[in-house]
Amino acid sequence: MLVTSQLRVGSIFKVGKDVLVVQRMLGQKGGRNGMVTKMRVKNLLTGGTSDLGLDSGEKFDEVDLDLHNMKLSYIDGDTYVFLDQTSFEQYELAKDDLGDNAQYLTPEDDFDVEITFYEGKPVGVVLPIAIDRTITYCEPGIKGDTSGKSTKPATLDSGYVVQVPLFCDIGTKIKLDTRDGSFAERVK
Amino acid sequence: MTIDILCKVVDNFGDIGVVYRLARALSELDDAPALRIIVDDLKAFSAVCPEVDTRRPVQTVRGWTVLPWSGDSGILASFGAIYEIDPARIVIEAFACGRPEWLEAMLFDPADGATKTIINLEYLTAEPYADEFHLMPSLTRSPLVKKYIFMPGFTRSTGGLILDGPFIEALARGADIAGRHQRRIDSARSLGIAVDHAMEQNFWIVVFGYERDYARIVADIAEFGRQRPVVVIAAAGKSQPCLKTAWELAGRPFPLEVPPFVEQQTWDALLVAADFSIVRGEDSLSRAALAGRPFLWHAYPQDGTYQLVKVRALLDLMAPYFEARHFAPLRDAFIAFNDRPADGQHVVGTESILPVLRSASSLQTGFERWSHDLLSLGTMAAHLMTCIHKIV
Numbered sequence: 001m002l003v004t005s006q007l008r009v010g011s012i013f014k015v016g017k018d019v020l021v022v023q024r025m026l027g028q029k030g031g032r033n034g035m036v037t038k039m040r041v042k043n044l045l046t047g048g049t050s051d052l053g054l055d056s057g058e059k060f061d062e063v064d065l066d067l068h069n070m071k072l073s074y075i076d077g078d079t080y081v082f083l084d085q086t087s088f089e090q091y092e093l094a095k096d097d098l099g100d101n102a103q104y105l106t107p108e109d110d111f112d113v114e115i116t117f118y119e120g121k122p123v124g125v126v127l128p129i130a131i132d133r134t135i136t137y138c139e140p141g142i143k144g145d146t147s148g149k150s151t152k153p154a155t156l157d158s159g160y161v162v163q164v165p166l167f168c169d170i171g172t173k174i175k176l177d178t179r180d181g182s183f184a185e186r187v188k
Numbered sequence: 189m190t191i192d193i194l195c196k197v198v199d200n201f202g203d204i205g206v207v208y209r210l211a212r213a214l215s216e217l218d219d220a221p222a223l224r225i226i227v228d229d230l231k232a233f234s235a236v237c238p239e240v241d242t243r244r245p246v247q248t249v250r251g252w253t254v255l256p257w258s259g260d261s262g263i264l265a266s267f268g269a270i271y272e273i274d275p276a277r278i279v280i281e282a283f284a285c286g287r288p289e290w291l292e293a294m295l296f297d298p299a300d301g302a303t304k305t306i307i308n309l310e311y312l313t314a315e316p317y318a319d320e321f322h323l324m325p326s327l328t329r330s331p332l333v334k335k336y337i338f339m340p341g342f343t344r345s346t347g348g349l350i351l352d353g354p355f356i357e358a359l360a361r362g363a364d365i366a367g368r369h370q371r372r373i374d375s376a377r378s379l380g381i382a383v384d385h386a387m388e389q390n391f392w393i394v395v396f397g398y399e400r401d402y403a404r405i406v407a408d409i410a411e412f413g414r415q416r417p418v419v420v421i422a423a424a425g426k427s428q429p430c431l432k433t434a435w436e437l438a439g440r441p442f443p444l445e446v447p448p449f450v451e452q453q454t455w456d457a458l459l460v461a462a463d464f465s466i467v468r469g470e471d472s473l474s475r476a477a478l479a480g481r482p483f484l485w486h487a488y489p490q491d492g493t494y495q496l497v498k499v500r501a502l503l504d505l506m507a508p509y510f511e512a513r514h515f516a517p518l519r520d521a522f523i524a525f526n527d528r529p530a531d532g533q534h535v536v537g538t539e540s541i542l543p544v545l546r547s548a549s550s551l552q553t554g555f556e557r558w559s560h561d562l563l564s565l566g567t568m569a570a571h572l573m574t575c576i577h578k579i580v
Contacts, residue, residue: 029315057284
């Protein structure tokens, strides 16, 4: 069984006969007993999507999936083309099917991702929990800044904009937490 | 219609207190549902509802069936017949408490083809996400067990606040000064506090917070007491010993009453009758806001001082009802009082409530306006039933 807290973008689970893939994590809110995670899921059977709020303690049936390690080969418009590192076959996924993960990837990445296959078709991608990205633009952090802010927006080499600590600069390598698209730490 | 309400007691009496009030409010409706309350702590339940017998895991209280969260096979078998006659179809999970194993098995029994509905009654918050998450569809592992999020709240886009008959009556009785003074006498006497005519006229302060060093609060009350006589009632709970210690160290500068546990109706009457309150948690916050009397909220501390996010959200909701010059010291006090990573008897803050006490009569107007709007939202019980009728 998968619990809600284990679900990430690309996770696939079953509700009865419906097979659902998590496309986007839309925020977590909650009180003392646990979080409610809002996520967008796609029904692989109907193609329909819906936004749902899942309690942290709910459990779901897992789906028998094939997982293949691949690298992002190139992006053609809204189509992401992945290359199987073993068979060298190419598989395409629409940007929508990658969900939030589309913002975190570039064809220059040297890390593998897992493409999930359901009934022989690629249906999603699961990234490593943390990946390295480089800041391509941000405002310089000013010494003696008394504005009270502790973070600033930074554009990454994938185009994604993330809040980073003030000490980060253009060229700084960071670890990005792909579970929620947040800054994890500076790469040492 | 029968509704099962689930409750696991986590924080003192807040969780079971809300469930108890909700059960009372639901039972007062014209189309009142039958209720089964499944709770894991009968002792906590009996503190808020004295009719509960802590020795009996299965009992009927106020027409509600009270059942245990867990128990040996004998106890569980003793109420199995209840569910054979009237299966669980609508379940309210209080604060994402989860479900006991025996109920989980019933709800997800593959042999039962009926649809069930679970409503996750979330914690009260003023944060904007309450509007967004209210009535949001959720999921369980079965398409036959539907689930929805229900957000209590302070806006028309949420489920509102619990309003039950006795509280509405307390509000009506305390609507004028004479009524408030009478409520003071009645409440104090029920707590064993002797009240004379002079004391009745004093500035009444009720304190029900978490543990901290209350030296600053005591000093401010003492200073205020030099211009207007005060009476301070330290309600039983975490703050009571801490407040008493600070008061004794300060040389007992004002009358302090230290009653035993205050049952809910008396607590409601005190909130309505007080001139100023310090309240903690979500249940008392809800009552204090509806009471329309000045108060300071002590929010439950969370990781990364996240409680300040909740406090600021509440202040943003309140601000439009007040004049800025009066609201500023109230805002400062709210934030300073809640700026701590954890609770403890030695936790010291930078709060100052003296300006708040001195402008209590001006703040009163703002609290009354806000209360008036909150009362116009209707009752959470009615909203909950409307939601259930739509879904089921």
